[in-house]
Amino acid sequence: MTRAASARESAYQAIRHAIITGADAPGALLSENERAVALGLSRTPVREALMLLAHEGLVEVRPQSGTYVSAIDxxxxxxxxxxxxxxxxxxxxxxxxxxxxxxxxxxxxxxxxxxxxxxxxxxxxxxxxxxxxxxxxxxxxxxxxxxxxxxxxxxxxxxxxxxxxxxxxxxxxxxxxxxxxxxxxxxxxxxxxxxxxxxxxxxxxxxxxxxxxEHFFTGDQTTARRIARPPRQNKAN
The missing domain is CATH 1.20.120.530 (GntR ligand-binding domain-like)
Structure with missing residues (x-):
């Protein structure tokens, strides 16, 4: 296994495990930058790992928004x-x-x-x-x-x-x-x-x-999007 493939596999296994165990719950936003830093990897293997996880239906990649943990189907x-x-x-x-x-x-x-x-x-x-x-x-x-x-x-x-x-x-x-x-x-x-x-x-x-x-996809797209929406930020007074 090449170094690049090894890094991608390491990122894939770590992120997948976090989703399976609920450490990253349905709707959680997965930041490439933050995950790369946490894993001690560059963004590229993390991005590739997220693509593999999207193929498994574990994450949803949303253009202009980010990558979120999917609800359980x-x-x-x-x-x-x-x-x-x-x-x-x-x-x-x-x-x-x-x-x-x-x-x-x-x-x-x-x-x-x-x-x-x-x-x-x-x-x-x-x-x-x-x-x-x-x-x-x-x-x-x-x-x-x-x-x-x-x-x-x-x-x-x-x-x-x-x-x-x-x-x-x-x-x-x-x-x-x-x-x-x-x-x-x-x-x-x-x-x-x-x-x-x-x-x-x-x-x-x-x-x-x-x-x-709330952990499950119901088939209702509105519900699914509500589950996957990032948490609101409190505005400064």
């Missing part, structure tokens, strides 16, 4: 969940066929780390690692890129959901049940457990929409 959440479930469930058969004691040891290591988590910041990367490892065991390493690229809006809902909508220990317990079924050689039950786990986000999604309607 419910349609993209549902589509991403469908893509993710389709790929992960389909790959589980090969995962079971390839499964060895070494794979069980690796998954148990991740599960043990998840059991020690107390915050969503600790749990989230381990959640990602667990699902990526299942695809790795299946021999579908490149499939993770397809899953990851499709689920940006879904990830925003998942992250919010880890804050009180369902205890972290329950997500970890879901993972453990999938591993237990793989170890037992019960593919059908492993698939059922994984499907139930992946679909729980849709229940979270409905709760979060009711609790935080």
């Amino acid at each position: 419910p349609s993209l959440v549902r589509q991403a969940q469908f893509v993710r479930e389709s790929i992960e469930i389909a790959s589980l058969a090969q995962c079971a066929a390839n499964f060895t004691a070494k794979h069980e040891k690796e998954l148990r290591r991740i599960l043990a780390a998840q059991d020690r988590c107390r915050t969503r910041d600790e749990f989230y990367p381990l959640d990602e690692e667990f699902h990526r490892t299942l695809l790795d065991i299946a021999g579908h390493q490149t499939a993770w890129a397809a899953v990851s690229g499709a689920k940006a809006h879904l990830d925003r809902v998942r992250y919010i959901g880890l804050k009180g909508y369902r205890p972290i220990r329950e997500y970890a317990a879901d993972h453990r049940r999938v591993v237990d079924m793989l170890v037992a050689g019960d593919l059908a039950m492993a698939q059922q457990r994984l499907r139930e786990h992946l679909r729980f986000v849709l229940t979270d999604f409905q709760r979060i929409q009711r609790a935080l309607p």
